[in-house]
Every structure is written in C-alpha cells, then in structure tokens.
Amino acid sequence: MVIILFGAPGVGKGTQAALLAERMNLAHLSTGDAFRNAIATGTEVGKLAKAYVDAGDLVPDDIVTRIVEETLDLPQYTSSVILDGFPRSVAQAEALEVLVAKHNKNIQHVVNISVEGEQIIQRLLQRGRKDDTEEIIRHRMSVYDNETAPLLDFYSRRNGVLKNVDGNADVEEVYKRITAILSRNS
Ligand code: AMP
Numbered sequence: 007m008v009i010i011l012f013g014a015p016g017v018g019k020g021t022q023a024a025l026l027a028e029r030m031n032l033a034h035l036s037t038g039d040a041f042r043n044a045i046a047t048g049t050e051v052g053k054l055a056k057a058y059v060d061a062g063d064l065v066p067d068d069i070v071t072r073i074v075e076e077t078l079d080l081p082q083y084t085s086s087v088i089l090d091g092f093p094r095s096v097a098q099a100e101a102l103e104v105l106v107a108k109h110n111k112n113i114q115h116v117v118n119i120s121v122e123g124e125q126i127i128q129r130l131l132q133r134g135r136k137d138d139t140e141e142i143i144r145h146r147m148s149v150y151d152n153e154t155a156p157l158l159d160f161y162s163r164r165n166g167v168l169k170n171v172d173g174n175a176d177v178e179e180v181y182k183r184i185t186a187i188l189s190r191n192s
Pocket of ligand 1 (some may be wrong): 037038039041058059060062063064065066070091092093094098118137146148
C-alpha cells in the first residue's frame with residue numbers, strides 16, 4: 007500500500023508523515039529530507055540537487071525519481087509506504103505509477119492537506135529552515151501552484167484515491183482527521 011501526503015509547502019505533510027510512520031509503523035520517504043541528507047553528506051545527488059533546493063525550485067524529475075526508485079528497493083519499504091513531498095509533477099506521478107506496479111503495490115490514498123496561504127507563510131517562517139526566507143517560501147508556493155497542484159486533477163481522475171483534509175487545526179486534530187480517512191480503507 008502507498009499513501010501519498012499531498013499539499014503546498016507548510017501544510018504539515020512532514021509532521022503528519024512522521025507521526026503516521028511512527029504510530030502506524032509505516033515506512034516513510036520524504037524526498038525533501040533525502041535531498042537535505044544528500045547535501046549535508048556531499049553525495050553526488052546532493053551536489054546535483056543543492057542549487058535547486060536552495061532556490062526553492064524542483065529538483066529535476068529524473069534525479070528525484072531515481073532516489074524514490076532506490077528507496078523503494080530497500081527491504082524496509084516492501085510493505086506500506088508513506089510518501090511525503092513526492093510526486094510533485096505530472097512526470098513524477100507517471101514515473102510513480104511504473105514503480106508502484108513494479109513493486110506490486112497500489113496507491114491507496116492521496117491525502118490532500120490544505121491550509122490558508124498566509125498562515126502557511128507564518129508557519130514556515132517560524133520553522134526557520136535555510137530555504138524558509140519569505141522570498142523563497144513565496145517562490146516555492148508558486149512552484150507548487152504551477153507544477154504540483156495540477157496533480158490534484160491527475161489523482162481526482164483515479165477512482166476515489168484523492169481525499170481532502172482541512173489542515174487548519176493543531177497537529178493532533180489533523181492527525182485524527184487523516185487516520186479517520188485511512189481507516190475507511192477505500
Ligand atoms: P520539502 O522538504 O518537501 O519542502 O522539499 C524541500 C526541497 O527539496 C524542495 O523545495 C525541492 O527543491 C526539493 N524536493 C523535494 N521533493 C521534491 C520532488 N518530489 N521533486 C522535486 N524537488 C523536490
């Protein structure tokens with residue numbers, strides 16, 4: 007089973023994915039964390055990705071897809087997987103279809119978390135990551151609108167996988183809303 011946590015930067019995907027992974031014992035893949043680790047340890051992928059991550063641009067699809075492919079091949083990812091921050095473009099979603107089929111998995115839930123725009127900016131400014139300056143946040147939000155939001159249309163055409171969650175609440179309340187959806191199992 008594959009669960010995708012979807013949404014604009016700052017809606018709480020990472021926080022919720024980490025909670026779900028810990029409490030429901032799911033394997034968690036955050037492509038953003040994967041890039042930050044690769045940059046910190048100076049790997050080849052890290053060198054390729056750094057300028058994009060620093061600028062708030064999408065890392066090219068082939069690099070991202072390669073990371074996801076390598077991760078899904080790891081033994082701890084053989085059962086249920088939660089994806090956080092991937093896919094972020096139609097090309098990535100199409101590549102994921104192939105990977106999911108290869109691993110005999112299926113995308114069971116695409117959980118779209120939404121939070122009002124200005125609130126997102128305040129949340130991210132408080133987080134204080136290197137790519138969390140106001141200018142880069144606004145750029146990441148426009149990248150989301152232009153390149154990632156079209157995936158809502160892509161997944162709304164898949165029978166019933168897309169579920170909407172209002173993320174304007176505290177962490178535990180949003181967690182409850184998400185687990186209620188996952189337990190419906192459809
Ligand atoms: P995140 O931690 O999800 O906010 O991602 C941080 C940064 O990593 C993004 O601004 C992108 O530069 C890069 N990144 C993460 N996931 C992807 C993805 N699926 N496709 C392209 N770039 C990504």
